[in-house]
Amino acid sequence: MHLIYTMKKLLIALSVLVFSCGTVAAQEHPHELNLFVGGFNSQFLSYSTSMDYTTDLYGLYEPQTRVTTDPALTFEYNYAVLKWLSVGAQVHYNHLNVSTMTRIDNSYDHYHREMFSFLPEVKLRIPSPAHFRLYGKAAIGLSFVPQLSTRFAYDLVPLGCEWAGQRVYGTAELVYGSVIKGGRIGIGYRF
């Protein structure tokens, strides 16, 4: 009975040791830079992605706007203030393809816009193995589209992971937010 109890304690201690390695790395090299690509730009998915062909007066007279986006680029800097907590900011860049149509006079317009977002963030590290480090993130800020809009923006990463080295590593995230939706992958450097 005593042996089982001792083994249980040993197992728990080993688990804590193994799963806390990932957070130690953050403290040794507190600065990190990440570059991501991917994700659908959810902010402009609130615009229709297809034209409205309704033939009532609203459908005839109101310009219909369709916005499609290329995969976003995200650049991120974080500083580890604690083993498990980093603070920093992310900057997004996205290219928007905007089409407008007014049915009453069959007029079409097509133009491009650039979208930039700046979002301060916090990053929480979850105890995990040193070579497969898990985390979550939350960010809020603003998105700017010159000549189109400025909007409140948020970005949530319920689960992300970093793998391979302590200094240079790969990273992948699940993302849900007003800026990006879906997932993105990237590379990071810690110093």
Place this chain on the structure above:
Amino acid sequence: MKKTLYILAAAMLTLCACSKGADIVGGHDYYYYSPGGSYMMHIADDLIAGALEDLEIARDMGKTEITWASRFTGMTIIKADENVWQLSFEGPFDFDSQTYQTSFVMTATRLNENRHADWDVTFTGNRTEREGYRCSFESLGAITYQALNTSTGWDRLYGHLSMIVYNKDGKKDGCLLHFDGAPSEAQFVRGL
């Protein structure tokens, strides 16, 4: 002032032969390429020609109200003279699968005794749609509905249909549909 507007509209019409459609109203089988012209053709066809069809049925049945299942159920019919009827309708009405509150009053003068008689029609009405959009429409003088083939519907229209479009901010547009024979050759002008 009104005369000047007519002259201006007529001048614009001569420059604007833009839309094509089919040649029978009352048969609901036309296709009209100009979106604005198409909308006004729904007024001339679905609404006015449709009301004429029900008037002819009511006349045959001796009814003074459309009591049967119809898009015009509730429309009242008053015989004002030997060949003159006054119609009024208010209720939800369907254009092109869009159903909105629509009302009109119409005076129809029968010109002959054919199955689809020829009619002179004057009317005024309005329609309230979504997002603050609405329109008022009226015939400028009488519009003549003429049936060359009396078994199918009216295949010649003569006259002018006017429409003013409003949104939340007030007047949005003024439109005119000019009929001078085949409905497919009706000419649509906007921006009046």
